[in-house]
Amino acid sequence: MSRPVIHYFPIRGRAEVLRLAIVAGGDDFDVVDVNYQEQKSDREKYPFGQCPRLVDGDLNIVQSNTIARYLARKYKLQGKDETEMVAVDEIMEGVESLRVKYVNLIYNDKLEEAAKDLYWKTYFDKTTSEGRNGGAHMVYLANFLAKNGGKHTVGAGLTIADLCLWEILDLHLRIFEDAIKKEYPELVVFHDHIASQPGIKEYLASPKRLAAPNANTLG
Known part of the structure; x- marks a missing residue:
């Protein structure tokens, strides 16, 4: 094949x-x-x-x-039942909401320092998660992980939602590594866990x- x-x-x-x-x-x-x-x-x-x-x-x-x-x-990798599949879809769409903001930071704002500061404040600062952010905030995604025990976002095994979260997190670690390690240590643990999986x-x-x-x- x-x-x-x-x-x-x-x-x-x-x-x-x-x-x-x-x-x-x-x-x-x-x-x-x-x-x-x-x-x-x-x-x-x-x-x-x-x-x-x-x-x-x-x-x-x-x-x-x-x-x-x-x-x-x-x-x-889609989840074992309808409840898990729905959660997987929710996380995938949540990642896409954040990705839109990331793309703007990279291509329109060109990672300028002022833009980076505003970006972090709007989409990563835990104190701003209830503000106007277009449905995009890392806290929202981190909550799925926290509610599910920390290793996976949905269920007991790897799903496509984990891979979507891992990839968008990996992109942001390239820009905000120190800040993410300080504010979201659980996401760094998750990132390392997924990166160690076979394949x-x-x-x-x-x-x-x-x-x-x-x-x-x-x-």
């Missing part, structure tokens, strides 16, 4: 969660660098003119969270993991 193939630019972006899901499921993947003109013109392969795109056997799938949910079903540990140490998280080299 052929391995899944991820079509993407040579940056991590949302494709990191997809890679983590595949290796956590005990599988491996191949990567194809995208031809930008083809991506914008070929509506069969790229119906939204965007990446990532996953080719898995006869399946051609686009849209990051659609691919993530497919991989979660394939590798049994994930080997992937993170391999050349398959790209160094650049963003296209503008920031972050």
Whole structure:
């Protein structure tokens, strides 16, 4: 059986969660660098003119969270029952709310110091979690982890929600490492725990993991 193939630019972006899901499921993947003109013109392969795109056997799938949910079903990372599956979806959407803010910090504000200070205050400072933040705050995500015992966000085992939280946390640790270690030590423990899981540990140490998280080299 052929391995899944991820079509993407040579940056991590949302494709990191997809890679983590595949290796956590005990599988491996191949990567194809995208031809930008083809991506914008070929509506069969790229119906939204965007990446990532996953080719898995006869399946051609686009849209990051659609691919993530497919991989979660394939590798049994979606939760064991309806209650867990709903919680997984909630966390995935919560991560996306924060990711929108992160993307703005990276590409529009370009990690300027004043922007970083405001970003931390709005989306990470525990005293501001009840303020206007567009539904995006790390406290909200950390609460799922705390209620579930600290190792996983949902249930007793690894889910795609853990991988989504791990990836967005990993991006922020690159920017706010000291502050996160001080204010959210439980998230650092979680980050280390997920990074040590079979398949994930080997992937993170391999050349398959790209160094650049963003296209503008920031972050």
